[in-house]
Amino acid sequence: MTLLDFARGPALQAALIIFVLGAVWRIVGALTAPWRLVPANPREGALSPAVAALKGVFVKMWPHKPFQQAGLFTFVNGYVFHFGLAIVVLLFTPHILFIKGLTGLNWPGLPSNLIYMVAVITGASLIAGLVHRLRSPVLQLISRNDDYLSWLLTFLPVVTGLLATSHLGARYETLLALHILSICAFLIWFPFGKLMHAFLFVFSRGMTGVRMGQRGAEL
Amino acid sequence: MQRSQTLGEILDSRGVSRRAFLKYASYVSALMALPAGSAAAMAEGLAAARRQSVIWLSFQECTGCTESLTRSFSPTLESLIFDFISLDYHHTLQAASGEAAEKARETAMAENKGKYIVVVDGAVSTKDGGLYSTIAGVANVDMLRASVKDALAVIAVGTCAAFGGIPKARPNPTGAAPVDEIVTDKPVINIPGCPPIPEAMAGVISYLVSFGKLPELDDLRRPKAFFGETIHDRCYRRPFYERGLFADGFDDAGARQGYCLYKVGCKGPVTYNSCATLKWNGGVSFPIQSGHGCLGCSEPDFWDQGGFYRPLSTSLRDLGPALAGAAVAGAALGAGAAWASRRHQAAYVKEQAASEGGKK
Numbered sequence: 001m002t003l004l005d006f007a008r009g010p011a012l013q014a015a016l017i018i019f020v021l022g023a024v025w026r027i028v029g030a031l032t033a034p035w036r037l038v039p040a041n042p043r044e045g046a047l048s049p050a051v052a053a054l055k056g057v058f059v060k061m062w063p064h065k066p067f068q069q070a071g072l073f074t075f076v077n078g079y080v081f082h083f084g085l086a087i088v089v090l091l092f093t094p095h096i097l098f099i100k101g102l103t104g105l106n107w108p109g110l111p112s113n114l115i116y117m118v119a120v121i122t123g124a125s126l127i128a129g130l131v132h133r134l135r136s137p138v139l140q141l142i143s144r145n146d147d148y149l150s151w152l153l154t155f156l157p158v159v160t161g162l163l164a165t166s167h168l169g170a171r172y173e174t175l176l177a178l179h180i181l182s183i184c185a186f187l188i189w190f191p192f193g194k195l196m197h198a199f200l201f202v203f204s205r206g207m208t209g210v211r212m213g214q215r216g217a218e219l
Numbered sequence: 220m221q222r223s224q225t226l227g228e229i230l231d232s233r234g235v236s237r238r239a240f241l242k243y244a245s246y247v248s249a250l251m252a253l254p255a256g257s258a259a260a261m262a263e264g265l266a267a268a269r270r271q272s273v274i275w276l277s278f279q280e281c282t283g284c285t286e287s288l289t290r291s292f293s294p295t296l297e298s299l300i301f302d303f304i305s306l307d308y309h310h311t312l313q314a315a316s317g318e319a320a321e322k323a324r325e326t327a328m329a330e331n332k333g334k335y336i337v338v339v340d341g342a343v344s345t346k347d348g349g350l351y352s353t354i355a356g357v358a359n360v361d362m363l364r365a366s367v368k369d370a371l372a373v374i375a376v377g378t379c380a381a382f383g384g385i386p387k388a389r390p391n392p393t394g395a396a397p398v399d400e401i402v403t404d405k406p407v408i409n410i411p412g413c414p415p416i417p418e419a420m421a422g423v424i425s426y427l428v429s430f431g432k433l434p435e436l437d438d439l440r441r442p443k444a445f446f447g448e449t450i451h452d453r454c455y456r457r458p459f460y461e462r463g464l465f466a467d468g469f470d471d472a473g474a475r476q477g478y479c480l481y482k483v484g485c486k487g488p489v490t491y492n493s494c495a496t497l498k499w500n501g502g503v504s505f506p507i508q509s510g511h512g513c514l515g516c517s518e519p520d521f522w523d524q525g526g527f528y529r530p531l532s533t534s535l536r537d538l539g540p541a542l543a544g545a546a547v548a549g550a551a552l553g554a555g556a557a558w559a560s561r562r563h564q565a566a567y568v569k570e571q572a573a574s575e576g577g578k579k
Contacts, residue, residue: 002519004489009535016538021545021552028553034561093463094532097482101533102542111463172449173489176531 004173007180015184016102022191023199030203043216055219056209057202077129084122088115088158116165123158126151146193153189156182226303226428227266233302240266247425250418250497251434251444264429265303271428272327272335274366275309278359279352279386279395280341284377285311287414288421303428307335310354321355324366332369336427339363339398342379342386346394363401372406372433373398376420378516381409381441388522399440406433409440411492413516418497419445439519441491450487450513453495456480474510484528485512492517 001009047055063071089095093109100106109115130151133139160182162168164175190196197204212219224232230240244262253261277285289312306312307327308320315323327335341359344351349358357365367373375398378384386395399407408427410419423442426434434442451457459465459479466473466480479485487495490513494505507513512528515521525535 005520005524005535008525008533012534013536013538013541016534017541017545020542021549024546024549025552025556028550029556030553032554032557034557034564093465093482094530097530098532098534101530102538109463112461114463167452172451176489 002173002177004177004180007177007184011181011184015187019187019190023196026191026196027199027203030200035207040214042214046216047213047219049210049213052209052213052219053206054209056207056212057205059209059219060205073132077125077132081122081125081129084118084125085154085158087118088122088161091115112165116162119158119162123155123162126155126158130155149189150194153182153186154195157186224269225266226268226270229270230266230302235302244425244429247422250422251426251442252447253444261425261429264431265425268303268428270305271303271424272331273304273306273338273424274324274327274335274370275306275312275338275340276359276363276366277310278339278341278343278363278380279393280377280379282311282340283414284340284380284412284420285309287412288376288417304336304424317355328366328369334371335369336372336374336424337363337367337370338374338376339380340376342383342393342395343398343401344386344393345396345401346392349394351393360401363398367402367405370405372408372427373402374420374423374427375399375407375409375411375440377415378411378413378518378521381411381439382519384413385522387520407440408433408436408442410445411439411441411517413514413521415517416445416493416497416499419493437491441517445493445497446491446517448491448493450490450492450495450507451485453493454479454487454507455495456507469510480507480510480512482530483512484526484530486515486518486521486524486527486531487513488531490515490518 046052062068063075068075087110090099091110092112092115096107096109133143133147133151157179160175160179163170164172164179167175169175170178186195190198209219227240241258241262244265245258248258248261275285305327308324310320313320313323341352343349343359343363345360349360352359354362375381379386379395380398383391383395383397386393387397397409399409408423410423412419419442422445423434426442434444437443437446439446451460454460456477456479459477460481464473464476464478465482466476466478467482468474469483474480481488485507487507494513495507498505498508514527515524525533529535
């Protein structure tokens with residue numbers, strides 16, 4: 001069995017099973033867990049839980065005015081690599097074919113050269129984010145191994161994907177195998193670390209909105 | 220034709236001009252990307268060489284490799300190779316049969332000890348002593364071992380000989396193995412393909428005869444001159460891949476426009492061969508040009524890659540049931556965790572209430 005066969009075969013299968021099992025476990029666990037709301041009546045004029053939840057999700061997508069100056073890089077850079085990752089993952093034809101193979105869903109992709117450009121920007125943005133984290137004393141204090149591992153496992157598929165498409169450093173099939181294996185590592189870690197925020201951020205922000213709304217805080 | 224004659228003398232007696240001979244040497248040198256001066260060196264080497272004794276062993280195969288070599292569009296080129304070699308044993312091409320044929324092989328081996336080349340097409344059956352494929356009552360594996368004992372080198376022609384090919388495909392009932400798993404003490408050159416490109420076979424044999432050494436090989440023992448680049452790298456449809464223009468089927472608008480065949484399972488990106496440059500039938504076409512994706516036939520285990528029409532970026536396995544099971548298990552675990560949490564919380568509240576009641 002070649003490295004590519006291993007990557008496309010048992011490695012990918014095991015990684016996807018762990019990913020689905022772990023992600024569903026955490027989502028179902030979060031949704032069916034008891035709501036720990038403050039055992040008090042809502043403040044007069046408080047938002048309804050549904051509106052508060054929606055506001056919590058969407059209003060937090062951009063920082064409040066007092067924080068805009070200080071947090072500008074974090075927000076802009078965060079959007080750059082998140083949108084970059086979304087474009088690369090969802091609009092590169094080989095990736096679409098991979099998703100189609102799993103779900104049957106299909107949609108048109110973007111030209112490969114455009115994807116390469118977006119991937120380079122995404123990689124640069126991820127590096128910038130890491131440098132920012134390492135240079136900020138506050139961020140260093142609140143960073144854990146989970147943060148660095150999650151960063152690494154996000155960065156590796158981007159780099160190996162770029163190397164594979166550029167045929168740089170090794171034979172294409174080796175680079176493709178490494179790219180798939182890096183995705184396997186990403187998928188395995190995803191449900192158990194901070195990468196899970198991709199699914200859970202909606203619930204956590206919504207829940208925060210509900211709690212804040214109940215107290216009558218401005219969202 | 221006397222064996223003592225040099226190739227130059229033989230070709231001269233056949234009316235092959237020096238100009239034609241040099242053209243052939245230049246062509247082969249160019250095919251193998253040899254340095255500029257190599258054409259003359261190859262011509263001189265070939266002219267001075269004696270006819271190379273070749274024993275061609277056909278094992279678990281379909282004769283497609285021999286057909287490829289002998290029935291190519293430009294027979295003058297490949298027939299020239301038969302002037303360079305003395306094909307002392309070949310099931311399909313030899314006139315002798317039965318004991319006489321086997322005698323010819325043994326005589327050639329004895330007369331050219333340490334100098335003859337063994338060409339093998341077909342995989343070698345190894346299971347149960349190799350009894351699933353025999354010639355004249357001798358198992359292929361035993362005939363191979365006996366034949367290569369005093370050989371100069373071994374050329375495994377075709378994917379079956381080079382990597383096991385279709386006979387080795389799951390479940391491999393005959394224990395089919397590639398030649399280099401059996402022959403470990405002789406130089407082995409693999410020229411895979413189903414079938415291999417005739418020019419690749421002719422080029423390697425010409426190189427061996429003229430220079431008396433092996434051409435540069437890759438990690439799978441394939442000549443880099445013919446297997447140094449992927450089909451995808453040299454494919455004329457590559458620009459469509461870069462532009463994101465793909466055929467979704469074999470009869471859709473994309474297919475009619477000649478778009479890239481990646482989506483319909485083309486294995487060109489991971490297949491090392493010269494089909495896209497040398498092409499077939501005298502340079503007329505190759506599979507992708509004819510509208511079908513590359514099958515990856517010159518790569519190991521190409522038959523077991525999950526299907527010819529499965530795109531390269533997809534999983535080799537059908538994951539649906541496994542992922543559905545994982546989702547159900549995950550949901551059960553999540554619900555179980557939430558239930559345990561609720562129970563714990565209820566017990567805590569009860570305990571707190573009891574504690575507060577006691578204080579009162």
